[in-house]
Amino acid sequence: MLARSFANQGLGVELVTYAPSDPRLLVPGLDARVGIVNFGPGHRLTHIFQLGSYLEQRGPRVLLTAGPRANRLAACCRHRARRGTRIFLGVHNVLTPGLSELGTIRRWLRIRNIRRSYLQADGVVCVSAGVAQDLVRYAPIPAERLSVIHNPVLDEERPAAPGRGCPHPWLAPDQPPVILGAGRLTPQKDFPTLLRAFALLAPDTGHRLLIIGEGEERDALQRLTHELGLRERVAFPGFVDDPLSYMRGACLFVLSSAWEGFGNVLVEAMAVGTPVVSTDCPSGPSEILLDGALGPLVPPGDPKALADAMRAALARPTDADQLRRRARDFGAEVVARRYLDVLFPPAKPA
8 A cells, every 4th residue: 555655656666575475466456566576585694685785776765664574684784775775664563572572681682683773774663652662662763763654554546345245144134243353363462351351241242253363372262262151152254355344244343452563453443434442552552542532442451341341332332434534544645645754854944
């Protein structure tokens, strides 16, 4: 989305990757105007050499990276960039949860590398204020080089299509209402808290729960579902290629994450007018939901608080038009303009 929006502004755009196969197969709908430079899989030192050569030969006005590996590669190649090339590093998640899992020496080394990488950049773009606040705990980036730009979630050129019929039998019109969760089945998303919250809610309602996504915790989540006596009321459809159709059919969307970088799925649910409930996790949901004005926020890891919030949202759902208006703030063209203001600031008067 962002690459196409840049191209719409008349910019030449190249996507530099180290993907194992053709990036156009991995990124459906990638605009034909976007050039592809794929280094392919390989060792970090090989990618440093390849990216350095690219910067020397192509001399882009701006290199915008995304993710820890790409950020480290760019920092290592900084000295090979042509004069005039500006390097901006993108930070899409909080660092603290990952760092807290490391031993003392590995943590110290990781923080040292973070400081070196991010302090060398011309600018750093974080996807939420919470991510920025977390980052500066480890790398004291000057305020003038640190920006917060939320993720582009909605594609104005490809608005949400009408539902493709019923994507799951439970979403048929004659079925009980469905609550939806979505995301990778990993500890970060904390679906056990959602399941326990639903178990507290279920005796009072006829609702069902769908959790779409795939991941290493599937078996554990299914066991917990059985232990909670929810086998007939919870289903895990796995990965789906049209999550918006599930969101459109649900009566409530719930994000139960322990942490986030931003929380794209909240915006997607809001875009189709579905009420939302979220944990007030670091970081992103409170910014999306305007500190709870557009949906309840509860502490992470608290099933009772989450169940209470779900019950309240079902009883008094937020106005769908209000949710859709807020979702439009995260349109690709809107976000692209914010990026361009940071990447290509107007020249200062002499």
